[in-house]
Amino acid sequence: MNLALSDEQELLREAARGTLSRVKTVEAAREALEDESARPDLWPTAVDAGWPGLLISELHGGAELGAFDAMLVAEECGRVLAPVPLLGLLPATSILDAAGHDSLPAVAAGELRPAYVPARPPSDLEPRWTVQPRSGAGRADAPRAVVDGDAVVLDGAVWFVPDLPGAGLLVVVAATEQGEPVAVALASDVDGVEIESLWRYDATRPLGHVTFSGARGTRLEVDDEVIADAWYLAHALIAAESIGAVQTCLDVSVEYAKERHTFGRAIGSYQSIKHELTEILRRLENARGLQYYAGWARASAPEEFPLAASAARSAAGEALDFAARAMINVHGGIGATWEHDAPLFFRRAELSRRLLGGTRDATDRVAAETLRTARAPA
Amino acid sequence: MDLDDTPEQAEFRAHARAWLDEHKLRAPPRSGSSEDPDYIGARRAWQRRLAEAGLAGVTWPKEYGGQGLGPIEQVTANQEIQRAGVPGILDVIGVGMLGPCLIAHGSGQQKSRYLGPLLHGDEVWCQLFSEPAAGSDLAAVQTRARQSEDGRFTLNGQKVWTTNAQFASYGMLLARTDPDVPKHKGLTMFVVPMDGPGVTVRGLRQISGEAEFNEVFFDDVVVEADAVVGGIGNGWGAAMTILMFERLTIGFGSENFGSPAALAQAMAGDEAACQDAEMRTRLGHVMTELIAVRFNGYRMLTQLLRGQIPGPEAGLAKVTMVNAAITATDLGADIVGPDGLAADSNWSYLISFLPGLKSAGGTEQILRNTIGERVLGLPSEPRLDKGVPFSELRALETQGAAR
Numbered sequence: 001m002n003l004a005l006s007d008e009q010e011l012l013r014e015a016a017r018g019t020l021s022r023v024k025t026v027e028a029a030r031e032a033l034e035d036e037s038a039r040p041d042l043w044p045t046a047v048d049a050g051w052p053g054l055l056i057s058e059l060h061g062g063a064e065l066g067a068f069d070a071m072l073v074a075e076e077c078g079r080v081l082a083p084v085p086l087l088g089l090l091p092a093t094s095i096l097d098a099a100g101h102d103s104l105p106a107v108a109a110g111e112l113r114p115a116y117v118p119a120r121p122p123s124d125l126e127p128r129w130t131v132q133p134r135s136g137a138g139r140a141d142a143p144r145a146v147v148d149g150d151a152v153v154l155d156g157a158v159w160f161v162p163d164l165p166g167a168g169l170l171v172v173v174a175a176t177e178q179g180e181p182v183a184v185a186l187a188s189d190v191d192g193v194e195i196e197s198l199w200r201y202d203a204t205r206p207l208g209h210v211t212f213s214g215a216r217g218t219r220l221e222v223d224d225e226v227i228a229d230a231w232y233l234a235h236a237l238i239a240a241e242s243i244g245a246v247q248t249c250l251d252v253s254v255e256y257a258k259e260r261h262t263f264g265r266a267i268g269s270y271q272s273i274k275h276e277l278t279e280i281l282r283r284l285e286n287a288r289g290l291q292y293y294a295g296w297a298r299a300s301a302p303e304e305f306p307l308a309a310s311a312a313r314s315a316a317g318e319a320l321d322f323a324a325r326a327m328i329n330v331h332g333g334i335g336a337t338w339e340h341d342a343p344l345f346f347r348r349a350e351l352s353r354r355l356l357g358g359t360r361d362a363t364d365r366v367a368a369e370t371l372r373t374a375r376a377p378a
Numbered sequence: 379m380d381l382d383d384t385p386e387q388a389e390f391r392a393h394a395r396a397w398l399d400e401h402k403l404r405a406p407p408r409s410g411s412s413e414d415p416d417y418i419g420a421r422r423a424w425q426r427r428l429a430e431a432g433l434a435g436v437t438w439p440k441e442y443g444g445q446g447l448g449p450i451e452q453v454t455a456n457q458e459i460q461r462a463g464v465p466g467i468l469d470v471i472g473v474g475m476l477g478p479c480l481i482a483h484g485s486g487q488q489k490s491r492y493l494g495p496l497l498h499g500d501e502v503w504c505q506l507f508s509e510p511a512a513g514s515d516l517a518a519v520q521t522r523a524r525q526s527e528d529g530r531f532t533l534n535g536q537k538v539w540t541t542n543a544q545f546a547s548y549g550m551l552l553a554r555t556d557p558d559v560p561k562h563k564g565l566t567m568f569v570v571p572m573d574g575p576g577v578t579v580r581g582l583r584q585i586s587g588e589a590e591f592n593e594v595f596f597d598d599v600v601v602e603a604d605a606v607v608g609g610i611g612n613g614w615g616a617a618m619t620i621l622m623f624e625r626l627t628i629g630f631g632s633e634n635f636g637s638p639a640a641l642a643q644a645m646a647g648d649e650a651a652c653q654d655a656e657m658r659t660r661l662g663h664v665m666t667e668l669i670a671v672r673f674n675g676y677r678m679l680t681q682l683l684r685g686q687i688p689g690p691e692a693g694l695a696k697v698t699m700v701n702a703a704i705t706a707t708d709l710g711a712d713i714v715g716p717d718g719l720a721a722d723s724n725w726s727y728l729i730s731f732l733p734g735l736k737s738a739g740g741t742e743q744i745l746r747n748t749i750g751e752r753v754l755g756l757p758s759e760p761r762l763d764k765g766v767p768f769s770e771l772r773a774l775e776t777q778g779a780a781r
Contacts, residue, residue: 001387001450002380003673003680068379125653254754269757271743274750281754282694286670293673296379311666363662364655370665371652374642 003292005072012069016076019049025082025204029344032203039203042084047110049073055090056097060104067233068295071240075291078244081348083204087237087356088115088163091230092171095183099220103169103185115167115188117158117210119143119174119181120357121228121306123368129175132357134159134209143212145174145182152184152219154192154212160355162234164208165197172217173227181227186217202344202351229302232309234356236294239309239316242352243287246316249323249345250280253330260332267330276326283319290315307373310365317352317359324349381676383454390447391454397431398462405464412590413581418545421468425499433459434467435477435497442481442493449626449682471541472496472503474627476550479567479620483608488569492548501547506537506570506594507617513539513737514744516552517561517614518771521596523553523568525610529603531555531568533576533596539738543579543592546572550620551596552613557769564768565613568605575599586730624739625692626682636703638668640724641710651713660709667702671695690752693745700742704732 005013023040031038046052054070056062070090077084092114096104106112119129119142130139134157143156154174164170170193172184188195192215195208254277257268267273290312297308324346328335335342353359383391406424410417428434429443436452438444445451459466467473477496480488495501512518521535533553543549549570556564572579576599581589608616641661651657674695678688711718711725719726736742750756763771 001382001676001679001683003677004379004684006379250754254756257756265760266757268750268754269759271747271759274754274756275743275746277754277756278694278746278750281691281749282697285674285691285694286667286698289670289673289677290666292379292677293669296381300380307669310662311669314662314666315670360659363666364658366662366665367658370638370642370661371646374639374646 003296009069009072012065013072013076015049016073017079019045020076020080020082023082025080026341026344029081029083029202029204029347030338030341033347036199036203039083039206042082043110043113046084046086046089051084051086052089052093052110052113053108055093056104056108060097060100061108062093062097062104066295067236067298068292070233071236071291071295074237074240075244075247078241078348079248081204081245081344083206085113085115085163085167085206087234087241088161088167089113090237091116091118091233092169094233095171095220095222095226095230096185098222098226099183099185101185101220107169112168113166114169114171115161115164115208116230116234117143117161117164117170117172118231118234118356119158119227120361121181121231123365124371125368128179129173129181131158132160132355141175142181143172143174145176145184147176147182147219150219152182152217154184154186154215154217157209157211159209160200161208161210162355163206164195164210165206170210170217171220171230172212173230181224183220183222183227183230184217185220186215190215190217192216200351202347204348205351205355207355225302229298229305231356232306233298235313235362236291236298236309238352238356239287239294239312240291242313242316242320242349243284243291245345245348246280246284246287246319246323249320249327249342250277250284252341253277253280253323253327257330273330276330280319280323280326283315283322287312287316287319307366307369310362310369313362314359314366317362320345320349321353321359387450387454390451391458394431394433394455394458395461397433398458398464401427401431402462402464405462408463408465411588412542412544415545418468421465422499422502424465425467425469428459428467429498435473438473438477438481438493438497442477442489443497450679453679468499469496469502469542470627471505475620475623476503476505478623479550479616480607482619483567483612483616485604485607487604488607492569495547502542502545504540504543504546504549504572504592504594505620506540506543506549506551507620508539509536510538514741516617517565518768519552519554519565521551521553522557523555523566525555525603531601531603531605533568533570533599533601535596537594537596538582538591540579540592540594541590543572543594544581544589548572549594550607552617554768555610555613558767560765561763561768561771562614563611565617566610567607567613567616568601569607570596570599570601570605574601584730584734586727622687625688625690635671635699636664636668636706637710637724637728638665638706641706644710644713644724648713657709657713660705664702664705664709667698668706671699671702690745690748693740693749696739697742697745700732700735703728703735707732 053062058064129142133140143154146153174182192213194211260267294308294312297304327342406420432445433455435444436447440446523531551568551570555566576597578595580593582591583589645651707725707728751758
């Protein structure tokens with residue numbers, strides 16, 4: 001039994017914190033709301049730190065670390081709202097690595113940035129591979145793949161893809177006419193690929209819509225499990241980012257509750273404030289416990305990773321929803337002003353809960369996995 | 379990062395499993411009525427066998443009948459007991475909390491007299507702390523201990539919420555020896571024989587109709603001078619030791635709390651429930667919380683293995699556990715309908731039991747106060763009782779109410 005960080009993991013985390021502290025990322029998050037060019041380009045920072053190769057095997061030039069290590073880096077990014085494109089990057093490198101793709105040395109070296117174009121694995125109530133629709137609460141079909149040997153022709157669209165703008169290589173999850181998943185690699189500038197860059201509400205998170213019209217790519221030879229795993233890896237990463245953001249919401253709010261006085265007392269002495277802050281801590285600790293579960297499961301019990309990553313995202317996503325609002329409440333009116341940091345974490349919460357199927361889909365997946373296990377013959 | 383046994387732990391697990399496989403057919407049922415003397419007798423005998431097999435009091439020093447091993451081995455033993463489908467020890471409070479308090483604060487004579495029979499279930503113990511007017515504010519206990527010139531003490535007062543008092547041989551009692559000093563300072567811990575003259579135990583019926591707790595009355599109960607544990611006036615320190623071990627005890631046994639497997643089976647067996655979006659959301663939330671508690675338990679074990687003692691943040695797990703269990707049982711019964719409340723339903727007992735559990739071992743509100751102050755470092759609520767002799771508090775409270 002050992003659920004503690006190793007010395008190497010402590011170092012990885014400290015190094016990430018140190019690196020990110022050299023850029024005023026939270027201030028930039030505010031400025032970028034009015035001027036997108038104020039968003040710092042942290043890709044060179046990520047490359048210097050070796051993050052593109054985190055999950056790539058040593059054979060292909062990477063560091064061959066685990067999902068838990070990647071989550072530690074994502075947590076540090078979330079803590080300061082740093083726009084490092086891990087959500088798009090790491091699930092893509094995971095699929096590329098499993099396929100032993102030619103691009104890996106360039107990806108690990110940071111010369112080529114890939115982006116994961118996600119599709120949601122089927123569940124008990126939804127037999128198709130699906131993507132989030134452009135609008136509405138339903139689900140759209142994943143892009144259609146017509147496979148001919150190694151060559152694949154793609155048609156369809158995927159909306160609100162994290163970190164898509166500027167990516168050189170797309171790792172697309174599509175489905176054949178028979179509904180089988182296919183992972184496809186293609187350059188972002190080939191014929192038949194159209195990318196629209198955008199962001200919504202949280203300027204630290206570049207998004208993109210991508211449309212495929214007969215676009216030609218290469219089939220990545222990987223098992224279905226690898227394709228599904230990328231979806232859950234993205235969930236685990238968004239959970240870790242949220243955990244970092246919750247920690248900041250808590251730290252800043254606690255400091256303010258100690259300093260701000262009303263009726264002759266620090267407001268943190270009032271139970272109403274104290275209990276709200278304790279509730280952030282309770283949710284944070286639960287999410288952290290699940291972060292360990294997700295990290296352990298991906299390395300040691302992959303069959304539990306869908307449950308673990310979904311539970312982590314559900315707990316961390318709801319923790320951030322709660323913490324970001326509590327941060328505003330504890331600060332009073334000042335917490336709802338443009339100049340304050342609280343609204344930036346609130347923006348992060350509001351967007352995160354609606355990306356990649358949304359927090360609610362992760363909660364439903366916990367139910368689906370629980371029911372699947374309960375139905376399985378012992 | 380791993381959840382694996384070390385070779386030594388694996389060996390201990392194999393020993394526990396082999397012993398349980400061989401003896402589990404002779405174990406009593408896991409549940410029965412605490413008012414049935416035959417059942418309690420069988421559970422005491424089973425506790426003796428577990429202790430002799432080295433599966434109870436695992437963390438106790440060898441000289442007192444324990445195994446001198448770490449918390450991980452106790453958790454391993456508990457896991458294997460659970461897996462074998464047999465009950466654990468009867469006297470969880472005695473072995474988990476009161477015995478360790480005696481080991482920490484008791485005299486040599488107290489240890490040699492009490493610890494062996496306690497561990498082996500020959501003498502069950504109960505914890506006499508809470509009173510009608512002292513729960514969250516435990517240091518407000520009014521039960522009075524007056525010392526005579528011959529050194530003996532006379533006890534008067536009332537305790538409440540006392541588990542196992544109806545068949546306990548001894549109780550560990552927190553009483554006030556000096557009302558003229560601030561309230562935390564005038565307290566003393568005593569060992570009290572439960573069969574002595576003046577001790578009256580009365581069952582306390584709860585929502586379910588069962589009496590799992592008791593009220594205990596002390597009318598001029600006389601105990602010897604050597605009944606004091608840890609010295610006169612040091613009762614609060616001894617009580618804190620017990621509450622620390624209480625946190626450990628909760629952490630050691632929380633893995634299956636809330637019956638996640640039973641809930642999953644119940645829902646999987648009802649196709650309409652499986653299709654119901656709202657029920658799925660509730661299931662997703664409650665499973666998320668219960669798994670989080672399990673992994674935070676593993677994190678706590680990791681701390682213990684590194685020689686760190688869990689702090690008050692462990693109380694958060696209790697808050698999550700109880701609320702998740704309430705959500706789980708409500709959902710379980712909702713899947714069934716009104717028959718979920720029938721006397722023989724899996725859920726009705728828990729539905730009745732859990733509201734009271736919210737206050738057991740500290741109300742949710744007092745736990746949040748403690749965690750806010752001791753973990754987050756928030757300032758404490760201004761209080762009227764600081765530095766005031768206990769005997770003057772009542773007058774102050776009356777004034778406060780009038781202001």
